[in-house]
Amino acid sequence: MTLSQASLQAIGLTLELATISTVVLLVIAIPLAWWLAHTRSRLHAPVHALVTLPLVLPPSVLGFYLLIAMGPNGPLGQFTQAMGWGIFSFTFTGLVIGSVIFSLPFAVQPVHNAFEAMGRRPMEAAATLGASPLNAFFTVAIPQARSGILTAAILSFAHTVGEFGVVLMIGGNIPGQTRVISTQIYGYVEAMDYPQAHWLAASMLVFSFAVLLALAALRRQPARLL
Amino acid sequence: MKKLLSMLTIGASLVALVPQTASADTLAVAVAANFSAPMQKIATGFEAATGHTLQIAVGSTGRFYAQIQNGAPFDVLLAADTTTPEKLVKEGLALAASRQTYAIGTLVLYSQNPSLVDNQGDVLKNGDFSKIALADPKLAPYGKAALQTLDALGLAKTLEPKFVYGESIGQTWQFVVTENAALGFVAGSQVASLDTEATGSHWVIPQHLYAPLRQDMVILNRAKDNQAAHALVKWLRGSEALGIIKSFGYGIDTATVDP
Numbered sequence: 001m002t003l004s005q006a007s008l009q010a011i012g013l014t015l016e017l018a019t020i021s022t023v024v025l026l027v028i029a030i031p032l033a034w035w036l037a038h039t040r041s042r043l044h045a046p047v048h049a050l051v052t053l054p055l056v057l058p059p060s061v062l063g064f065y066l067l068i069a070m071g072p073n074g075p076l077g078q079f080t081q082a083m084g085w086g087i088f089s090f091t092f093t094g095l096v097i098g099s100v101i102f103s104l105p106f107a108v109q110p111v112h113n114a115f116e117a118m119g120r121r122p123m124e125a126a127a128t129l130g131a132s133p134l135n136a137f138f139t140v141a142i143p144q145a146r147s148g149i150l151t152a153a154i155l156s157f158a159h160t161v162g163e164f165g166v167v168l169m170i171g172g173n174i175p176g177q178t179r180v181i182s183t184q185i186y187g188y189v190e191a192m193d194y195p196q197a198h199w200l201a202a203s204m205l206v207f208s209f210a211v212l213l214a215l216a217a218l219r220r221q222p223a224r225l226l
Numbered sequence: 227m228k229k230l231l232s233m234l235t236i237g238a239s240l241v242a243l244v245p246q247t248a249s250a251d252t253l254a255v256a257v258a259a260n261f262s263a264p265m266q267k268i269a270t271g272f273e274a275a276t277g278h279t280l281q282i283a284v285g286s287t288g289r290f291y292a293q294i295q296n297g298a299p300f301d302v303l304l305a306a307d308t309t310t311p312e313k314l315v316k317e318g319l320a321l322a323a324s325r326q327t328y329a330i331g332t333l334v335l336y337s338q339n340p341s342l343v344d345n346q347g348d349v350l351k352n353g354d355f356s357k358i359a360l361a362d363p364k365l366a367p368y369g370k371a372a373l374q375t376l377d378a379l380g381l382a383k384t385l386e387p388k389f390v391y392g393e394s395i396g397q398t399w400q401f402v403v404t405e406n407a408a409l410g411f412v413a414g415s416q417v418a419s420l421d422t423e424a425t426g427s428h429w430v431i432p433q434h435l436y437a438p439l440r441q442d443m444v445i446l447n448r449a450k451d452n453q454a455a456h457a458l459v460k461w462l463r464g465s466e467a468l469g470i471i472k473s474f475g476y477g478i479d480t481a482t483v484d485p
Contacts, residue, residue: 067401087356087406090406167398172357172390172391172401173362176391190393191364192288212405
Protein backbone atom coordinates (compact mmCIF):
# COMPACT_ATOMS: atom_id res chain seq x y z
CA MET A 1 0.00 0.00 0.00
CA THR A 2 1.27 3.45 -0.91
CA LEU A 3 -0.08 6.96 -1.22
CA SER A 4 -3.52 7.09 -2.79
CA GLN A 5 -4.45 9.17 -5.83
CA ALA A 6 -6.27 11.62 -3.57
CA SER A 7 -3.19 11.98 -1.37
CA LEU A 8 -0.97 12.67 -4.38
CA GLN A 9 -3.41 15.32 -5.56
CA ALA A 10 -3.36 16.91 -2.10
CA ILE A 11 0.46 16.91 -2.10
CA GLY A 12 0.57 18.61 -5.52
CA LEU A 13 -1.92 21.24 -4.42
CA THR A 14 -0.06 21.87 -1.17
CA LEU A 15 3.25 22.42 -2.97
CA GLU A 16 1.54 24.80 -5.40
CA LEU A 17 -0.06 26.71 -2.53
CA ALA A 18 3.21 26.91 -0.60
CA THR A 19 5.20 28.09 -3.63
CA ILE A 20 2.75 30.83 -4.59
CA SER A 21 2.31 31.94 -0.98
CA THR A 22 6.09 32.11 -0.48
CA VAL A 23 6.56 34.32 -3.55
CA VAL A 24 3.73 36.63 -2.48
CA LEU A 25 5.08 36.71 1.08
CA LEU A 26 8.59 37.71 -0.01
CA VAL A 27 7.22 40.48 -2.24
CA ILE A 28 5.28 41.87 0.72
CA ALA A 29 7.73 41.06 3.50
CA ILE A 30 10.96 42.54 2.09
CA PRO A 31 9.69 46.14 1.68
CA LEU A 32 7.70 45.83 4.92
CA ALA A 33 10.77 44.61 6.84
CA TRP A 34 12.85 47.43 5.34
CA TRP A 35 10.28 50.00 6.44
CA LEU A 36 10.10 48.47 9.94
CA ALA A 37 13.90 48.49 10.25
CA HIS A 38 14.31 52.12 9.20
CA THR A 39 11.15 54.09 9.92
CA ARG A 40 10.88 56.63 12.70
CA SER A 41 7.13 56.81 12.19
CA ARG A 42 4.78 56.51 15.13
CA LEU A 43 3.09 53.72 13.19
CA HIS A 44 6.10 51.49 13.76
CA ALA A 45 4.83 49.85 16.95
CA PRO A 46 1.24 49.19 15.79
CA VAL A 47 2.39 47.83 12.41
CA HIS A 48 4.96 45.61 14.10
CA ALA A 49 2.30 44.29 16.48
CA LEU A 50 -0.12 43.71 13.60
CA VAL A 51 2.46 41.75 11.61
CA THR A 52 3.26 39.59 14.66
CA LEU A 53 -0.39 38.98 15.55
CA PRO A 54 -0.85 35.79 13.46
CA LEU A 55 1.94 34.22 15.52
CA VAL A 56 -0.14 34.55 18.67
CA LEU A 57 -3.70 34.07 17.45
CA PRO A 58 -5.00 30.52 17.20
CA PRO A 59 -5.76 29.53 13.60
CA SER A 60 -9.40 29.02 14.58
CA VAL A 61 -9.70 32.74 15.37
CA LEU A 62 -7.92 33.76 12.19
CA GLY A 63 -9.90 31.29 10.11
CA PHE A 64 -13.22 32.31 11.61
CA TYR A 65 -12.62 36.01 11.00
CA LEU A 66 -11.33 35.33 7.49
CA LEU A 67 -14.47 33.32 6.78
CA ILE A 68 -16.63 36.22 7.92
CA ALA A 69 -14.48 38.84 6.16
CA MET A 70 -14.47 36.92 2.86
CA GLY A 71 -18.19 36.12 3.01
CA PRO A 72 -20.76 38.08 1.00
CA ASN A 73 -21.43 40.43 3.94
CA GLY A 74 -17.80 40.85 5.05
CA PRO A 75 -15.62 43.81 4.07
CA LEU A 76 -13.33 41.72 1.88
CA GLY A 77 -16.28 39.91 0.31
CA GLN A 78 -18.06 43.21 -0.46
CA PHE A 79 -14.90 44.51 -2.09
CA THR A 80 -14.24 41.40 -4.19
CA GLN A 81 -17.86 41.30 -5.30
CA ALA A 82 -17.79 44.97 -6.27
CA MET A 83 -14.70 44.25 -8.37
CA GLY A 84 -16.56 41.44 -10.09
CA TRP A 85 -14.27 38.72 -8.69
CA GLY A 86 -16.94 36.92 -6.69
CA ILE A 87 -16.26 35.49 -3.24
CA PHE A 88 -12.87 34.07 -2.28
CA SER A 89 -13.93 31.58 0.39
CA PHE A 90 -13.69 27.97 -0.86
CA THR A 91 -11.23 28.99 -3.63
CA PHE A 92 -7.51 28.50 -4.15
CA THR A 93 -7.07 32.29 -4.18
CA GLY A 94 -8.78 32.44 -0.78
CA LEU A 95 -6.29 29.89 0.56
CA VAL A 96 -3.37 31.96 -0.74
CA ILE A 97 -4.75 35.04 1.05
CA GLY A 98 -5.21 33.05 4.26
CA SER A 99 -1.72 31.53 4.03
CA VAL A 100 -0.08 34.89 3.39
CA ILE A 101 -1.70 36.43 6.46
CA PHE A 102 -1.02 33.37 8.58
CA SER A 103 2.67 33.10 7.62
CA LEU A 104 3.46 36.83 7.50
CA PRO A 105 5.44 36.92 10.77
CA PHE A 106 7.61 34.03 9.57
CA ALA A 107 8.51 35.99 6.44
CA VAL A 108 8.94 39.44 7.98
CA GLN A 109 10.95 38.70 11.12
CA PRO A 110 14.08 37.07 9.60
CA VAL A 111 14.34 39.80 6.94
CA HIS A 112 13.69 42.48 9.54
CA ASN A 113 16.49 41.09 11.71
CA ALA A 114 18.85 40.94 8.75
CA PHE A 115 18.18 44.57 7.79
CA GLU A 116 18.65 45.71 11.38
CA ALA A 117 21.90 43.79 11.75
CA MET A 118 23.16 45.45 8.58
CA GLY A 119 22.66 48.95 9.97
CA ARG A 120 22.79 52.19 7.93
CA ARG A 121 26.48 52.18 7.09
CA PRO A 122 26.44 50.12 3.86
CA MET A 123 23.59 52.21 2.42
CA GLU A 124 25.37 55.45 3.29
CA ALA A 125 28.56 54.19 1.70
CA ALA A 126 26.63 53.28 -1.45
CA ALA A 127 25.08 56.77 -1.50
CA THR A 128 28.47 58.49 -1.26
CA LEU A 129 29.58 56.35 -4.19
CA GLY A 130 26.70 57.84 -6.18
CA ALA A 131 24.16 54.99 -6.06
CA SER A 132 20.49 55.98 -6.08
CA PRO A 133 18.54 54.72 -3.03
CA LEU A 134 16.69 52.14 -5.14
CA ASN A 135 19.90 51.01 -6.80
CA ALA A 136 21.61 50.70 -3.42
CA PHE A 137 18.66 48.75 -2.05
CA PHE A 138 18.93 46.11 -4.76
CA THR A 139 22.72 45.95 -5.08
CA VAL A 140 23.68 46.41 -1.42
CA ALA A 141 20.81 45.81 1.01
CA ILE A 142 19.24 42.73 -0.61
CA PRO A 143 22.54 40.83 -1.10
CA GLN A 144 23.57 41.67 2.48
CA ALA A 145 20.28 40.35 3.82
CA ARG A 146 20.19 37.23 1.63
CA SER A 147 20.63 34.83 4.54
CA GLY A 148 17.61 36.38 6.27
CA ILE A 149 15.61 36.33 3.05
CA LEU A 150 16.44 32.66 2.45
CA THR A 151 15.42 31.81 6.02
CA ALA A 152 12.17 33.72 5.47
CA ALA A 153 11.48 31.80 2.26
CA ILE A 154 12.10 28.40 3.85
CA LEU A 155 10.04 29.20 6.94
CA SER A 156 7.16 30.61 4.85
CA PHE A 157 7.12 27.57 2.61
CA ALA A 158 7.28 25.09 5.48
CA HIS A 159 4.73 26.95 7.56
CA THR A 160 2.26 27.04 4.67
CA VAL A 161 2.72 23.30 4.10
CA GLY A 162 1.98 22.72 7.78
CA GLU A 163 -1.02 25.02 7.89
CA PHE A 164 -4.26 23.40 9.00
CA GLY A 165 -6.75 25.45 10.99
CA VAL A 166 -7.14 28.35 8.61
CA VAL A 167 -7.40 26.08 5.56
CA LEU A 168 -10.00 23.95 7.31
CA MET A 169 -12.08 27.01 8.18
CA ILE A 170 -12.07 28.79 4.80
CA GLY A 171 -11.31 25.97 2.35
CA GLY A 172 -14.41 23.79 2.21
CA ASN A 173 -12.15 20.78 1.52
CA ILE A 174 -12.78 20.62 -2.25
CA PRO A 175 -10.56 17.99 -3.96
CA GLY A 176 -8.06 19.61 -6.32
CA GLN A 177 -8.94 23.12 -5.16
CA THR A 178 -8.71 23.44 -1.40
CA ARG A 179 -7.99 19.95 -0.07
CA VAL A 180 -4.36 20.10 1.06
CA ILE A 181 -2.18 17.54 2.84
CA SER A 182 -3.14 18.56 6.37
CA THR A 183 -6.91 18.47 5.74
CA GLN A 184 -6.52 15.22 3.81
CA ILE A 185 -4.76 13.62 6.79
CA TYR A 186 -7.49 14.94 9.07
CA GLY A 187 -10.12 13.41 6.78
CA TYR A 188 -8.38 10.01 6.80
CA VAL A 189 -8.08 10.02 10.58
CA GLU A 190 -11.71 11.03 11.08
CA ALA A 191 -12.87 8.42 8.57
CA MET A 192 -10.77 5.86 10.48
CA ASP A 193 -8.64 5.11 7.41
CA TYR A 194 -5.48 4.90 9.49
CA PRO A 195 -3.14 3.26 6.91
CA GLN A 196 -3.60 6.13 4.46
CA ALA A 197 -3.33 8.65 7.28
CA HIS A 198 -0.04 7.07 8.35
CA TRP A 199 1.46 7.24 4.86
CA LEU A 200 0.67 10.88 4.42
CA ALA A 201 1.50 11.84 7.99
CA ALA A 202 4.86 10.08 7.83
CA SER A 203 5.72 11.88 4.57
CA MET A 204 4.87 15.15 6.26
CA LEU A 205 7.05 14.31 9.23
CA VAL A 206 10.04 13.47 7.03
CA PHE A 207 9.53 16.62 4.96
CA SER A 208 9.31 18.88 8.02
CA PHE A 209 12.42 17.35 9.55
CA ALA A 210 14.34 17.80 6.29
CA VAL A 211 13.32 21.47 6.13
CA LEU A 212 14.42 22.16 9.68
CA LEU A 213 17.67 20.28 9.09
CA ALA A 214 18.35 22.43 6.02
CA LEU A 215 17.59 25.54 8.03
CA ALA A 216 19.98 24.52 10.81
CA ALA A 217 22.73 23.81 8.28
CA LEU A 218 22.08 27.17 6.66
CA ARG A 219 22.43 28.99 9.96
CA ARG A 220 25.74 27.30 10.76
CA GLN A 221 27.44 27.76 7.44
CA PRO A 222 25.88 30.68 5.61
CA ALA A 223 28.98 31.38 3.53
CA ARG A 224 29.23 27.95 1.97
CA LEU A 225 25.54 27.54 1.20
CA LEU A 226 25.05 30.95 -0.38
CA MET B 227 -13.89 20.40 76.21
CA LYS B 228 -15.07 23.02 73.78
CA LYS B 229 -12.24 22.09 71.42
CA LEU B 230 -13.14 18.43 71.64
CA LEU B 231 -16.75 19.23 70.89
CA SER B 232 -15.95 21.23 67.79
CA MET B 233 -13.63 18.46 66.61
CA LEU B 234 -16.42 16.00 67.12
CA THR B 235 -18.82 18.13 65.10
CA ILE B 236 -16.32 18.40 62.27
CA GLY B 237 -15.79 14.66 62.43
CA ALA B 238 -19.51 14.00 62.39
CA SER B 239 -20.10 16.31 59.46
CA LEU B 240 -17.26 14.64 57.58
CA VAL B 241 -18.86 11.26 58.14
CA ALA B 242 -22.16 12.69 56.97
CA LEU B 243 -20.45 13.90 53.81
CA VAL B 244 -19.00 10.55 52.86
CA PRO B 245 -22.09 8.79 51.47
CA GLN B 246 -23.03 11.96 49.61
CA THR B 247 -19.71 12.23 47.75
CA ALA B 248 -19.87 8.55 46.88
CA SER B 249 -23.23 8.94 45.17
CA ALA B 250 -22.53 12.27 43.42
CA ASP B 251 -20.25 11.44 40.52
CA THR B 252 -18.68 13.39 37.72
CA LEU B 253 -19.28 11.85 34.33
CA ALA B 254 -17.30 12.54 31.16
CA VAL B 255 -19.74 12.45 28.26
CA ALA B 256 -18.72 12.58 24.60
CA VAL B 257 -21.52 14.14 22.55
CA ALA B 258 -21.94 14.30 18.76
CA ALA B 259 -21.83 17.88 17.48
CA ASN B 260 -25.40 17.88 16.19
CA PHE B 261 -26.73 16.97 19.64
CA SER B 262 -24.84 19.68 21.51
CA ALA B 263 -27.72 22.11 22.08
CA PRO B 264 -30.29 19.57 23.36
CA MET B 265 -27.64 17.90 25.52
CA GLN B 266 -26.90 21.16 27.38
CA LYS B 267 -30.57 21.43 28.29
CA ILE B 268 -30.87 17.78 29.26
CA ALA B 269 -27.73 18.02 31.40
CA THR B 270 -29.19 20.86 33.48
CA GLY B 271 -32.21 18.77 34.41
CA PHE B 272 -30.17 15.64 35.03
CA GLU B 273 -27.69 17.42 37.28
CA ALA B 274 -30.45 19.09 39.29
CA ALA B 275 -32.32 15.83 39.77
CA THR B 276 -29.42 13.51 40.58
CA GLY B 277 -26.63 15.69 41.97
CA HIS B 278 -24.20 14.20 39.46
CA THR B 279 -22.04 16.48 37.35
CA LEU B 280 -21.64 16.09 33.59
CA GLN B 281 -18.49 17.11 31.77
CA ILE B 282 -19.60 17.38 28.18
CA ALA B 283 -17.16 17.18 25.28
CA VAL B 284 -18.67 18.04 21.91
CA GLY B 285 -17.05 16.75 18.73
CA SER B 286 -17.13 14.43 15.79
CA THR B 287 -17.97 10.79 16.36
CA GLY B 288 -14.98 9.62 14.30
CA ARG B 289 -12.58 11.57 16.47
CA PHE B 290 -14.19 10.29 19.66
CA TYR B 291 -13.78 6.77 18.33
CA ALA B 292 -10.06 7.29 17.75
CA GLN B 293 -9.68 8.84 21.20
CA ILE B 294 -11.62 6.09 22.99
CA GLN B 295 -9.57 3.43 21.21
CA ASN B 296 -6.51 5.13 22.60
CA GLY B 297 -7.75 5.26 26.15
CA ALA B 298 -9.64 8.55 26.36
CA PRO B 299 -11.41 8.78 29.73
CA PHE B 300 -15.04 9.02 28.54
CA ASP B 301 -17.84 7.31 30.43
CA VAL B 302 -20.68 7.63 27.94
CA LEU B 303 -20.71 8.24 24.19
CA LEU B 304 -23.66 9.84 22.41
CA ALA B 305 -22.70 9.11 18.81
CA ALA B 306 -24.03 10.59 15.59
CA ASP B 307 -24.45 7.13 14.09
CA THR B 308 -25.08 3.50 14.97
CA THR B 309 -21.91 1.99 13.53
CA THR B 310 -19.44 3.60 15.93
CA PRO B 311 -21.12 2.35 19.14
CA GLU B 312 -21.53 -1.04 17.45
CA LYS B 313 -17.82 -1.15 16.63
CA LEU B 314 -16.87 -0.17 20.19
CA VAL B 315 -19.05 -2.99 21.54
CA LYS B 316 -17.46 -5.48 19.13
CA GLU B 317 -13.99 -4.38 20.16
CA GLY B 318 -14.88 -4.89 23.80
CA LEU B 319 -14.62 -1.20 24.64
CA ALA B 320 -18.29 -0.61 25.44
CA LEU B 321 -21.22 -2.38 27.10
CA ALA B 322 -23.41 -4.21 24.63
CA ALA B 323 -26.52 -4.02 26.82
CA SER B 324 -26.32 -0.24 27.13
CA ARG B 325 -26.40 0.44 23.38
CA GLN B 326 -29.65 2.05 22.21
CA THR B 327 -31.01 4.76 19.95
CA TYR B 328 -31.49 8.06 21.76
CA ALA B 329 -32.53 10.21 18.80
CA ILE B 330 -33.30 10.02 15.10
CA GLY B 331 -31.95 12.99 13.19
CA THR B 332 -33.72 15.01 10.55
CA LEU B 333 -32.00 16.48 7.53
CA VAL B 334 -32.89 20.03 6.51
CA LEU B 335 -31.92 22.15 3.53
CA TYR B 336 -31.36 25.62 4.93
CA SER B 337 -30.46 29.09 3.65
CA GLN B 338 -30.07 32.44 5.40
CA ASN B 339 -31.82 33.96 2.40
CA PRO B 340 -35.57 34.01 3.25
CA SER B 341 -36.63 33.41 -0.36
CA LEU B 342 -34.08 30.89 -1.63
CA VAL B 343 -35.31 27.54 -0.36
CA ASP B 344 -38.87 26.49 -1.23
CA ASN B 345 -40.75 23.70 0.52
CA GLN B 346 -40.45 21.33 -2.45
CA GLY B 347 -36.71 21.59 -2.92
CA ASP B 348 -37.05 23.02 -6.42
CA VAL B 349 -34.10 25.29 -5.67
CA LEU B 350 -31.89 22.22 -6.11
CA LYS B 351 -33.24 21.55 -9.62
CA ASN B 352 -32.86 25.19 -10.67
CA GLY B 353 -29.32 25.26 -9.33
CA ASP B 354 -29.39 29.05 -9.13
CA PHE B 355 -26.62 29.40 -6.52
CA SER B 356 -22.84 29.25 -6.51
CA LYS B 357 -22.05 26.97 -3.55
CA ILE B 358 -23.99 24.36 -1.60
CA ALA B 359 -22.56 23.09 1.70
CA LEU B 360 -22.78 19.57 3.04
CA ALA B 361 -20.89 17.69 5.71
CA ASP B 362 -18.18 15.41 4.32
CA PRO B 363 -20.09 12.20 3.48
CA LYS B 364 -17.10 10.10 4.48
CA LEU B 365 -16.99 11.63 7.96
CA ALA B 366 -20.47 12.70 8.97
CA PRO B 367 -23.77 10.79 8.83
CA TYR B 368 -25.61 13.99 7.87
CA GLY B 369 -23.27 14.39 4.91
CA LYS B 370 -23.99 10.83 3.84
CA ALA B 371 -27.74 11.50 4.13
CA ALA B 372 -27.36 14.68 2.06
CA LEU B 373 -25.65 12.74 -0.70
CA GLN B 374 -28.32 10.01 -0.56
CA THR B 375 -30.98 12.70 -0.93
CA LEU B 376 -29.29 14.26 -3.95
CA ASP B 377 -28.81 10.80 -5.46
CA ALA B 378 -32.49 10.01 -4.96
CA LEU B 379 -33.38 13.29 -6.67
CA GLY B 380 -30.93 12.50 -9.48
CA LEU B 381 -29.03 15.73 -8.85
CA ALA B 382 -25.80 14.56 -7.22
CA LYS B 383 -23.74 14.63 -10.43
CA THR B 384 -24.99 18.01 -11.67
CA LEU B 385 -24.51 19.74 -8.33
CA GLU B 386 -21.17 18.20 -7.41
CA PRO B 387 -19.08 21.08 -8.82
CA LYS B 388 -20.90 23.35 -6.36
CA PHE B 389 -20.22 21.23 -3.27
CA VAL B 390 -18.21 22.56 -0.36
CA TYR B 391 -17.55 20.16 2.49
CA GLY B 392 -17.70 20.90 6.19
CA GLU B 393 -15.63 18.54 8.29
CA SER B 394 -18.61 18.19 10.60
CA ILE B 395 -22.22 19.26 10.62
CA GLY B 396 -21.13 22.11 12.91
CA GLN B 397 -18.78 23.54 10.33
CA THR B 398 -21.34 23.03 7.57
CA TRP B 399 -23.72 25.15 9.60
CA GLN B 400 -21.02 27.83 9.94
CA PHE B 401 -20.58 27.98 6.16
CA VAL B 402 -24.31 28.45 5.64
CA VAL B 403 -24.93 30.92 8.46
CA THR B 404 -22.06 33.18 7.38
CA GLU B 405 -23.53 32.94 3.83
CA ASN B 406 -20.23 31.81 2.39
CA ALA B 407 -22.38 29.04 0.97
CA ALA B 408 -25.81 30.15 -0.25
CA LEU B 409 -27.47 27.07 1.20
CA GLY B 410 -26.62 23.73 2.73
CA PHE B 411 -27.77 20.44 4.21
CA VAL B 412 -27.77 20.83 7.99
CA ALA B 413 -29.24 19.10 11.02
CA GLY B 414 -32.83 19.84 12.00
CA SER B 415 -31.58 20.47 15.54
CA GLN B 416 -29.44 23.35 14.29
CA VAL B 417 -32.36 25.04 12.55
CA ALA B 418 -34.48 24.45 15.66
CA SER B 419 -31.90 26.15 17.88
CA LEU B 420 -32.11 29.41 15.89
CA ASP B 421 -33.36 32.36 17.93
CA THR B 422 -35.71 33.73 15.35
CA GLU B 423 -37.42 31.29 13.09
CA ALA B 424 -38.47 34.14 10.85
CA THR B 425 -35.06 34.52 9.23
CA GLY B 426 -33.91 32.23 6.46
CA SER B 427 -35.74 29.55 4.54
CA HIS B 428 -35.68 25.80 4.86
CA TRP B 429 -37.01 22.52 3.51
CA VAL B 430 -37.32 19.51 5.80
CA ILE B 431 -36.12 16.66 3.58
CA PRO B 432 -38.75 13.88 3.32
CA GLN B 433 -37.62 10.83 5.30
CA HIS B 434 -37.93 8.47 2.33
CA LEU B 435 -35.08 10.22 0.50
CA TYR B 436 -32.39 9.09 2.93
CA ALA B 437 -31.62 6.25 5.33
CA PRO B 438 -32.76 7.05 8.90
CA LEU B 439 -30.20 9.02 10.90
CA ARG B 440 -30.31 6.84 13.98
CA GLN B 441 -27.99 8.05 16.73
CA ASP B 442 -26.97 5.50 19.34
CA MET B 443 -25.50 5.91 22.78
CA VAL B 444 -23.38 3.46 24.69
CA ILE B 445 -21.69 3.19 28.10
CA LEU B 446 -17.94 2.72 27.81
CA ASN B 447 -16.07 0.01 29.63
CA ARG B 448 -14.46 2.15 32.29
CA ALA B 449 -17.94 3.15 33.52
CA LYS B 450 -19.49 -0.32 33.47
CA ASP B 451 -20.03 -0.25 37.26
CA ASN B 452 -20.67 3.48 37.43
CA GLN B 453 -24.25 4.04 38.62
CA ALA B 454 -24.23 7.62 37.36
CA ALA B 455 -23.54 6.46 33.81
CA HIS B 456 -26.44 4.03 33.96
CA ALA B 457 -28.61 6.76 35.43
CA LEU B 458 -27.77 9.10 32.56
CA VAL B 459 -28.63 6.52 29.91
CA LYS B 460 -31.94 5.88 31.66
CA TRP B 461 -32.57 9.62 32.00
CA LEU B 462 -32.09 10.10 28.26
CA ARG B 463 -34.99 7.69 27.70
CA GLY B 464 -37.17 9.45 30.28
CA SER B 465 -40.03 11.80 29.52
CA GLU B 466 -38.24 15.08 30.30
CA ALA B 467 -35.29 14.27 28.03
CA LEU B 468 -37.53 12.92 25.28
CA GLY B 469 -39.52 16.15 25.33
CA ILE B 470 -36.34 18.19 24.87
CA ILE B 471 -35.07 15.85 22.14
CA LYS B 472 -38.35 16.14 20.23
CA SER B 473 -38.40 19.92 20.63
CA PHE B 474 -35.15 20.05 18.68
CA GLY B 475 -36.74 18.29 15.73
CA TYR B 476 -35.44 14.79 16.39
CA GLY B 477 -37.49 11.65 16.05
CA ILE B 478 -37.68 9.09 18.84
CA ASP B 479 -37.31 5.33 18.64
CA THR B 480 -40.53 4.47 20.47
CA ALA B 481 -39.69 0.75 20.65
CA THR B 482 -37.00 1.28 23.26
CA VAL B 483 -38.57 3.98 25.45
CA ASP B 484 -38.66 3.05 29.11
CA PRO B 485 -42.16 2.68 30.52
